[in-house]
Amino acid sequence: MAKHKTPLLDQLESGPWPSFVSDVKQEAEARAKNEKGLDYQIPVDCPEDLLGVLELSYEDGETHWKHGGIVGVFGYGGGVIGRYCDQPEKFPGVAHFHTMRVAQPAGKWYTTKFLRDVCDLWDLRGSGLTNMHGSTGDIVLLGTTTPQLEEIFFELTHNLDNDLGGSGSNLRTPAACMGMSRCEYACYNTQELCYNLTQEYQDELHRPAFPYKFKFKFDGCPNGCVAAIARSDLGFLGTWKGAIQIDQEAVAAYVGGEIAPNAGAHADGDWGAFDIQKEVVDICPSQCISYEDGKLKIDNSECVRCMHCINTMPRALRPGVERGTSIFCGAKAPILDGPQMGSLLVPFVEVNADDDYQAIKDIIEGVWDWWMEEGKNRERVGETMKRLGFGALVRAAGVPFDPRQVQEPRHNPYIFWKADDVEGGWDRDINDYRERHQR
């Protein structure tokens, strides 16, 4: 027998898509039955009270969580999002309902052993509810009480060999696309670079030392499966130099209808037979592809590596062999100054595991040194770039100026020059001027 009536939420049990309401209810039932005989460390009816407070929000059209909440574990300045219900008498099971962010493996591959261990820990000491995963990438353990935080952290580190993720004005949990683990497009090992930098900058992740939050994301190619260009302050998008690798026999197989275009992604639509001219040549953004006499030709010097032809004919075309990553800086959501996508800072850098990615770390640390000094309180690096200029960022990163860094040159003539760069400097005497020009 459910503790609270939830007539509104009950309507979200029907329909085909997996119902979170049904799932929370099954968790509530499992806790009530308690077949394992656990001595639950937070109220057994926590999931039922969550449904209760959510039903109340559905009636009121307003959230019932109090503002903020500052909790955590000793040694760290983040990792836990504190939360308290604003109706604790009605819903004591969620009076405390803190979220713990748990660092996830790059690419989100798991063994059932690991997930079961996390579930066992969370069953006993938390609500039994999770998010798989938070938008930034963390495993999100949703709902526990303050006294359990250190206990969970102790078990997590001592028994599961795993750390918390990030929150606050610091380096947040980095995330990567699945990269080389199961994709033929990956131009570098996104997961390894993600793991390496996460470990390298553990201090920056756990102890907020920045003006505001800062995120890394790692995409293996310009398709952007982890959305690095939109959702990270420094986004790494794999790319290549030189020629796209072409297998002309496979091109012929596509033209002959033996292989479905785009790996069969449009199979349920009525799009007719594959037309290489219409579907590849004509919509190449740089118009650098031609198909003549049964041969596909690409003028690679004009290619912008948008991935369209490769995506459309993955068995015939592959990225070039000289591979690395581009680095984009400054993506953020609208608050405060408007949304930004990452702007191209470094067109190409090698992803070199042999020297522990030093070239990439130099760029990261250059950007951080500058932004930590110049960034205002709660100013994302994207906004610091807008305030102090893209040139300041380029100099901070220690990389050369490059026309690739702009979509177009400026159209206003409000150009700053430094005194040292101008012949004769800026120290001038009005009397000299008057000798040539009467008042």
Added chain:
Amino acid sequence: MAFISSGYNPEKPMEGRITDIGPQHFDKFLPPVIKNNFGKWLYHEILEPGLLVHVAESGDKVYTIRCGAARLMSVTLIREVCDIADKYCGGHLRFTTRNNIEFMVETEEDAKALKKHLNDQKFDGGSYKFPVGGTGAGVTNIVHTQGWVHCHTPATDASGTVKATMDEVFEEFTHMRLPAPVRISMACCLNMCGAVHCSDISILGIHRKPPMIDHEYLDNLCEIPLAVAACPTGAIRPSKVEIDGKSFKTVAVKEERCMFCGNCYTMCPSMPLSDKEGDGIALMVGGKISNRISKPAFSKVVVPFIPNEPPRWPTMTKTIRKILDAYAKGANKYERLGDWATRIGWERFFEVCELPFTEHLIDDFRDPAYYTWRQTSQFKW
């Protein structure tokens, strides 16, 4: 409920503490076929909705079955996922960047058996537990946020709006019949956690009333200059009020300059603004992240307000359906929703989607707003 210690000693909190170990190395979790062919994949195919095969240089194949998930999930459900992975996949699985679940097997036969098994699993309420799909040119899972389940600043709910929307577009999750993939995202306030600023269709919680001010508490709970600095339009200034003969330091909000972003409440608990009638949803369209053919693009606001209608948000889901249908009918193969709207012109987009155009949709935020107006005589009647 007796307290059970983990071994942590609150008397000596720093003793035996392990820190800064980060996540585990992903290598520990890879299935053998993935580990053996890491970085050596040749090509892939989508065999049917939700079922992919990747072929390696060695000739090895791995079949992936992708299924939907609600993101908010219980340990009971995760354990069911583990049972399936133990039975079919040697104890391995992964989650995608859009919070779907992927199971990997090594033969097509096993893949089809697993697909059937996944589609057979249902909750007591009748919904699928693990609907297979989310591949190719269809609608996949909705990246979303906390809503009324956990957050203090939302203007709507996340899990509810997402369930209602996915029920409406479910056929597109299990089919690949659209011109290109359609990414739908959801954020419950305009902090825009997640991907609504860069998705084909975005659901965004918005407010329409300025904050209330809890004058008697504000100075005790808030750093006033931070609340002032939190306002993108400069609507907030420090102020003093007198209540029952007592003077309080507080803030004043110039209401005609407030566009209800809620950022001051994020910084100052004494400025709440949520409101049943005022709050609701804006719809945005035309964003993308990939660099395929066209550049990445922001989503644009095309519906300024739809009321919150829990539990199923019918006006919102019907409007999304209408946009999706117009796109499916009008766009060329490979054309993302934003590319289609740009090609036909936004005036035509509003016409074919039967959406009213209102003043709210014209940008008026600072200098860049000018660049969104039309400085050409080129337009369609």
